[in-house]
Amino acid sequence: MTTPPGPTWVVGSRGLLGGAVTRALGDRGAHVLTTRVPWSDPEAAVTALDDGLGSVLDAAAGGPWNLAWCAGSGVTSTSGDALDREVATIGAFVDRALARTPDELGQGAVFLASSAGGVYAGAAHPPFDETTVARPLAPYGAAKLRAEAELARLASTGGARVLVGRISNLYGPGQDLDKAQGLISQISRAQLLVQPIGVYVSLDTVRDYLYVDDAAAMVCDGLVALRERTATGDVVTKILASQRSASIAAVLGEFRRVAKRRQLVRLAASPQASQQARDLRFRSVVWPDLDERALVPLPAGILATVTDIRMRIGAGELSALGRRD
Template identity: 45%
Template sequence: MSPEHRRLIWVIGAGGLLGSEVVTAARTRGVEVFSPGPIRWADPADARHDLTRAAADFMARAEGREWQLAWCAGVGVTGTSTEQLDAEVSVFRATLDALTEHGADSRGAVFLASSAGGVYAGSSGAPFDEFSEPRPLAPYGHAKLALETLLRDWSTRTGANVLVGRIANLYGPGQDLSKSQGLISHVCKAQLRREPILIYVPLDTVRNYLFAPDCAQMVVVGLTSLQAQARTQPSQQWLKVMAGPDATSISFVLAELQRILKRKPLVVHGSSATSRFQASDLRLRSRVLPHLDQLAATSMPIGMKRTLDGLRVALNRGYLV
């Protein structure tokens, strides 16, 4: 049996936008998916308990073969409080500690979903890449850097391999619309429901976007590439900016939405305390692992159409409130 089919992956946050797509991508490539019981995320102490217990089961299942963990969890957004973010960091730390306790070593590879928007919000010299200096403005960005540091230090101690993905604005069907992030999904929802679209930043604000299924392919292929190299050079620590190839303004997003639905969106400009944390120019590019960039193949018009189709189904079934 090939190493690909012997590999085991645990996707933490498997019910979310990215995590669910990573599960699909892994299964498509023949990777066995570890599925523990539900994690009680509402209380950090409960989450630590559940993840610690699941880590023991996971490492027992992974004995003698290569294993992967994809951390796609997290409810934090730009305006999340420091207290909530500190709790997320503590849960992540506890999970890494549990992996160490149960034998994490160089056969393992861990992916961390970080945020390009969070860590580069105050940086200068766009477009930003893996060699740009991170300068977070909000506690959210600082928390993402804290997670990255924890993971690198853990890799140094255990010999396990790590891939940090600083991800652009992610979008796609199934996004959690209760969170105040995900511009494309939110404007699509508002347009379908014929509601005003509330925008808190200038329309010339520029971002890179990434369709979630494409990002998931980058994660799964990236972990596979990481482990292939680690067989001869262990303790790999990779950083990758994961973004679509083209930076796009909010004006373009709205114009594309109008083109698809044949209806002009109603835009209302508002103000928010978190607007000061939003950079006007957050163009991204990647200078490493170019084979992963080829997987960001879904154009924005096609990605928006698929997002709209998914939201339309959810709306018709009464899932959107």
């Protein structure tokens, strides 16, 4: 394992991916900084982000620094207004960052977590790769593309190197179940509480499930590759995925194997169903050597997720695990 040179600032360190990236960097001996950001107050959020950038630049002392932007509160069903506010916050942060000296920004390597499913939902002819033209079906995917463009200004104007990671369906221990996403976590919760799980798309819907620790390792290695393979001002887009597909029916089958009982499934209609692609398979043709790693198999990832949620229920965190019965 290699470590990105210089301090690394993780934005969104309390989230699923951000927490895993923070742990992975720590395991590699990196100097990691985090920031509590009051996202509900856009002006205060921008100030906190600007202060966080100042802290990582101070820690770098004129040398290399890294930013892993793993924050993002939106999901497919999030309103357009909320998504607009999120993108505007990113844009305002970038505006403040660009007021700093080129010598400081030019030392930066920036990773942005984006959504492969969001931006390619309307594309044709899967599996999709980085040459596929992005075609979102929902405002969520369009907002992800706008966020990518905002962070890319740190490269085009500020001289930093930027890696956009379009991530497939992320899952694993620690997922926030208050969000209307995370099929594997939602099934885990429903199974442990012996409740039905609502499925709003066809059971033959295909997704690419990427275990969070595997994604975090890819992020860390991507930041290293960004230093080694690009020049200042470059922007690279890479799909981060397991490059293996599984239907919802197959996922339910794995749960039956793990729990030794059938999951209660409630098929229902949803207005968001039209914004969901039937087949979201991915492959990556950019820096394919970063994908040459042993990934956590889906059954092992499901077991780890079920175990985590069982512990959280036992610790009395049920009220924080979502209430969508």
